[in-house]
Amino acid sequence: MKTGLKLGLAFSGMLVAFPAMFFAAPALSDELNMVCSNEQDWCDLMVANFEAKTGINVAMVRKSTGETLAQVRAESSNPKIDIWWGGTGDPHLVAAQEGLTQASGVDTSELQDWAVNLSNISDGKTIGIHLGVLGVAYNTEVLAEKGLNPPACWMDLTKAEYKGEIQVANPNSSGTAYTELATIVQVFGEDEGFKILKDIGENVNQYTKSGSAPSKAAGRGETTISIGFQHDMIKLAIAGFPLAIVTPCEGTGYEVGGVSIIAGAKNLDSAKKWVEYVISAEAQNHGPEVNVFNVPSNKNATIPKEAPPIASLKLIDYDFATYGSSETRERLLARWDAEVGDPN
Numbered sequence: 529m530k531t532g533l534k535l536g537l538a539f540s541g542m543l544v545a546f547p548a549m550f551f552a553a554p555a556l557s558d559e560l561n562m563v564c565s566n567e568q569d570w571c572d573l574m575v576a577n578f579e580a581k582t583g584i585n586v587a588m589v590r591k592s593t594g595e596t597l598a599q600v601r602a603e604s605s606n607p608k609i610d611i612w613w614g615g616t617g618d619p620h621l622v623a624a625q626e627g628l629t630q631a632s633g634v635d636t637s638e639l640q641d642w643a644v645n646l647s648n649i650s651d652g653k654t655i656g657i658h659l660g661v662l663g664v665a666y667n668t669e670v671l672a673e674k675g676l677n678p679p680a681c682w683m684d685l686t687k688a689e690y691k692g693e694i695q696v697a698n699p700n701s702s703g704t705a706y707t708e709l710a711t712i713v714q715v716f717g718e719d720e721g722f723k724i725l726k727d728i729g730e731n732v733n734q735y736t737k738s739g740s741a742p743s744k745a746a747g748r749g750e751t752t753i754s755i756g757f758q759h760d761m762i763k764l765a766i767a768g769f770p771l772a773i774v775t776p777c778e779g780t781g782y783e784v785g786g787v788s789i790i791a792g793a794k795n796l797d798s799a800k801k802w803v804e805y806v807i808s809a810e811a812q813n814h815g816p817e818v819n820v821f822n823v824p825s826n827k828n829a830t831i832p833k834e835a836p837p838i839a840s841l842k843l844i845d846y847d848f849a850t851y852g853s854s855e856t857r858e859r860l861l862a863r864w865d866a867e868v869g870d871p872n
Contacts, residue, residue, distance in 0.1 A: 565615025593703030610793035616703030620786035621852025624653035643825035654786040681777040686727035695742035695751040704739020711781030
């Protein structure tokens with residue numbers, strides 16, 4: 529916003545009026561520095577919509593949740609970003625527990641209970657923006673060409689016939705993969721779960737950095753099977769890729785994506801406006817424009833017809849408080865590195 533000052537000065541008994549532009553104050557530009565852990569096209573659309581609505585200039589980069597958590601930790605004494613939007617809730621909860629984020633104080637009365645629960649667990653430091661269900665996808669054409677049976681359960685992914693056929697992200701960098709790790713541990717128990725993760729690992733051809741990359745590779749036929757979030761898989765299937773989507777028979781976990789204001793944010797007012805915007809029905813209803821088919825957190829937002837039918841899926845009672853704690857996350861990742869690991 530530009531302001532002009534017209535000053536009258538008494539000089540030598542005369543009132544001298546100077547042109548307003550001569551004393552024009554410097555432009556005051558509202559800014560926001562953000563890391564987005566959603567898909568790039570969704571990040572871009574929301575930034576454009578927010579800038580148009582508020583006039584605030586957003587500097588945005590896209591990073592996975594693990595990368596962002598590492599950045600926020602490294603910059604804790606001098607934060608470079610104001611807001612972290614998107615990605616699975618567990619790393620957001622870790623950041624809250626470590627004092628790396630701060631409460632926004634925005635009204636959450638229009639949000640679904642699972643979104644408010646994320647806020648309650650974190651003392652208001654992160655708020656739920658969407659719900660996404662973990663699943664398995666396979667390329668129907670590649671599966672048929674190789675004469676393989678379609679997987680239906682988590683245990684199926686341990687079968688020798690899938691040697692070299694599976695792709696999943698690394699849980700150290702990917703919130704999606706950490707959700708998979710935590711889900712399998714909760715479904716089978718920790719010791720048995722890690723045995724299953726190791727057996728699945730014997731069939732993995734690549735651990736990616738991004739959680740959505742494996743399903744993109746499966747869609748292109750570069751791998752047969754992927755593990756990821758179903759809304760990302762649905763997006764690819766609607767685009768014409770030959771993917772079939774499975775909810776594992778034993779039950780599956782889910783994410784509640786988060787939005788968090790960084791502790792010490794330099795543009796706090798702009799960050800609060802971002803939180804208010806992204807949890808609004810107005811903002812969340814734009815998702816289908818870029819084929820975002822997760823379940824929005826605002827009760828007044830329209831759930832896309834393509835979204836996973838969560839009421840009919842076998843979802844586990846995902847323990848966000850436990851698996852979103854710093855201690856649990858660090859211990860499980862250390863055990864994954866020791867017992868499963870990424871050979872690359």
